[in-house]
Amino acid sequence: MHGLRSVSMTAQYQRIVLASRPRGKVSSDNFRIETVDRPVSLEPGSVLVQNHYLSLDPYMRGRMSAAKSYAQPQALDQTMVGETAGVVVESRFAGLSPGDHVVGRLGWAEMGVAGGESLRKVDAQKIPLSAYLGMVGMPGVTAWYGVNIILNARAGQTLVVSAASGAVGSVVGQLAKLKGCRVVGIAGGAQKCQYVTGHLGFDACIDYKQEFSDAELLASLSAAAPDGIDLLFENVGSTIFDTSLACLNPHARIALCGMVAAYGGSAAPLNNAGKLLTMRATLQGFIITEHMELWPRALDELAGLVTDNKLRCNETIAYGLAAAPGAFAGLLLGKNLGKQLIQLI
Amino acid sequence: MHGLRSVSMTAQYQRIVLASRPRGKVSSDNFRIETVDRPVSLEPGSVLVQNHYLSLDPYMRGRMSAAKSYAQPQALDQTMVGETAGVVVESRFAGLSPGDHVVGRLGWAEMGVAGGESLRKVDAQKIPLSAYLGMVGMPGVTAWYGVNIILNARAGQTLVVSAASGAVGSVVGQLAKLKGCRVVGIAGGAQKCQYVTGHLGFDACIDYKQEFSDAELLASLSAAAPDGIDLLFENVGSTIFDTSLACLNPHARIALCGMVAAYGGSAAPLNNAGKLLTMRATLQGFIITEHMELWPRALDELAGLVTDNKLRCNETIAYGLAAAPGAFAGLLLGKNLGKQLIQLI
Numbered sequence: 193m194h195g196l197r198s199v200s201m202t203a204q205y206q207r208i209v210l211a212s213r214p215r216g217k218v219s220s221d222n223f224r225i226e227t228v229d230r231p232v233s234l235e236p237g238s239v240l241v242q243n244h245y246l247s248l249d250p251y252m253r254g255r256m257s258a259a260k261s262y263a264q265p266q267a268l269d270q271t272m273v274g275e276t277a278g279v280v281v282e283s284r285f286a287g288l289s290p291g292d293h294v295v296g297r298l299g300w301a302e303m304g305v306a307g308g309e310s311l312r313k314v315d316a317q318k319i320p321l322s323a324y325l326g327m328v329g330m331p332g333v334t335a336w337y338g339v340n341i342i343l344n345a346r347a348g349q350t351l352v353v354s355a356a357s358g359a360v361g362s363v364v365g366q367l368a369k370l371k372g373c374r375v376v377g378i379a380g381g382a383q384k385c386q387y388v389t390g391h392l393g394f395d396a397c398i399d400y401k402q403e404f405s406d407a408e409l410l411a412s413l414s415a416a417a418p419d420g421i422d423l424l425f426e427n428v429g430s431t432i433f434d435t436s437l438a439c440l441n442p443h444a445r446i447a448l449c450g451m452v453a454a455y456g457g458s459a460a461p462l463n464n465a466g467k468l469l470t471m472r473a474t475l476q477g478f479i480i481t482e483h484m485e486l487w488p489r490a491l492d493e494l495a496g497l498v499t500d501n502k503l504r505c506n507e508t509i510a511y512g513l514a515a516a517p518g519a520f521a522g523l524l525l526g527k528n529l530g531k532q533l534i535q536l537i
Numbered sequence: 538m539h540g541l542r543s544v545s546m547t548a549q550y551q552r553i554v555l556a557s558r559p560r561g562k563v564s565s566d567n568f569r570i571e572t573v574d575r576p577v578s579l580e581p582g583s584v585l586v587q588n589h590y591l592s593l594d595p596y597m598r599g600r601m602s603a604a605k606s607y608a609q610p611q612a613l614d615q616t617m618v619g620e621t622a623g624v625v626v627e628s629r630f631a632g633l634s635p636g637d638h639v640v641g642r643l644g645w646a647e648m649g650v651a652g653g654e655s656l657r658k659v660d661a662q663k664i665p666l667s668a669y670l671g672m673v674g675m676p677g678v679t680a681w682y683g684v685n686i687i688l689n690a691r692a693g694q695t696l697v698v699s700a701a702s703g704a705v706g707s708v709v710g711q712l713a714k715l716k717g718c719r720v721v722g723i724a725g726g727a728q729k730c731q732y733v734t735g736h737l738g739f740d741a742c743i744d745y746k747q748e749f750s751d752a753e754l755l756a757s758l759s760a761a762a763p764d765g766i767d768l769l770f771e772n773v774g775s776t777i778f779d780t781s782l783a784c785l786n787p788h789a790r791i792a793l794c795g796m797v798a799a800y801g802g803s804a805a806p807l808n809n810a811g812k813l814l815t816m817r818a819t820l821q822g823f824i825i826t827e828h829m830e831l832w833p834r835a836l837d838e839l840a841g842l843v844t845d846n847k848l849r850c851n852e853t854i855a856y857g858l859a860a861a862p863g864a865f866a867g868l869l870l871g872k873n874l875g876k877q878l879i880q881l882i
Contacts (some may be wrong), residue, residue: 472824
């Protein structure tokens, strides 16, 4: 509660706005840190929250572009979007009181005001507050939806997931293992692969950075999934997606969750799209915020698995708001291991 | 019945076998015509059929390759696969008698023996026999399945179909028009486009041969589908598919039925696969013979529409078995208008 009290006495706080849209790679120059006044009074129904953690997620890169996508682009000169976990400082919303732990979408800022309906009160005794931004938050629900609703994973099937050590991929693979699948991850670097097989319990992990050609990547994937791919949870796109397509089994199912490789504008074209026909595949692109009706069920199940220690995820934490731009650029380059967070307090 | 009697007296008939697998384009050299003996006696349950029509369909190109696909490759030196419509000559199957009209899969041959269970008795009084190979046969059911089951077409939606003047595409567009969709076809050549809009009643048709660049094709498609594409029935693949992907609306649905452009081994890679994610598209590759349980319902509906003159399709007919290789090569080059058939009698 130290942070709560100190900020209650502060008249100003810091936030980060989008200063310019990146061309290619994101750099710190695309952001600007600003000091703004704390609101003097709250509207009825509103809540003032002190953020303890900011979530950094690959989808934010898409929002930084002006291109039409599934959401409005992030506006210039406005607080960067993003999920946050924090503590209620003041409340004019009946359901929340000072001291309550809440998850919301207050963006890259030390504090913020939100309508009480947009905040989710969470129990930070049972589960660490930060986990509500990862395994028991949007990344976890994304994984849950893909594995259960789109892929309908069943025992004996082979599931491949790219960005396997990330916040979504790590949950995808663990959920599939719990269902009895053979799970193969794809990740970049020996440390990540060690984490994926050693810590998360996947059956195999391919280090795509060790594969010097598309043919070698295909050979490694074929060896790790000797019976072919029944289920594909795709986070990356580009050559990695294309290679997985080459290994599809008949009636394969594909959850298309991310195309992070395209965010820099350099996605390789797909050569193996014909496999979608010849293997009679079903592919579904999705964005988890369009399926809010399933969040309560998903969050319940995920919270239960975390409490039972059946679901785990490493966190890569950078400290202080000013670290966010650099940590975000690092996330897009895959420098994080597990969930990337900014801890503010 | 003239044909029936004459062949009953013939001790031999002709068939076409696959002589070699094509590399790239199909040529007549890939086939060999043979004269074989008519069976002297029938096994119990078997039926001898004189074929009146052979169906030529793009999927046969896929079978000619040795590559793994949704079906076993066509065996060398064996009768080319294919749907046929004809008349029973002799029968040792309780449900069929000489003179019955039947549809089956006897392949590229003047006659053939099949198990009675594999033959479908049809009414050639109500509907012309040849239509059972098109609108009221596999192409029609393929269209019906895509429009009704995969795309779930509804009034007010915009549907785009490639190979629009073909046996499948022409039915796709007409079914969607009956449901109240705006229907845009893509076809090659002014004559086909005139047929698609004038005869079949599509709202618009894009002549891809008139578009000299990918950007021009995109501009034409965007103009013909000003509200974007809700439903895509893809028969062609390659650049045409890629261009349609660029115009997808949110929650677009895609029935992936054919990639005929890939059969020659020269499919362009897909650059717009990212749209599958950003538009949260659902794509399903399918092969209609895996959904036999729906054929009776589909055929009933299609027969009703043909009888009511609500469904029409041109036929391009070549005469005599020896014409099949050339007509098939022409089909792959898009030389047919509507359903391509070989008439034997």
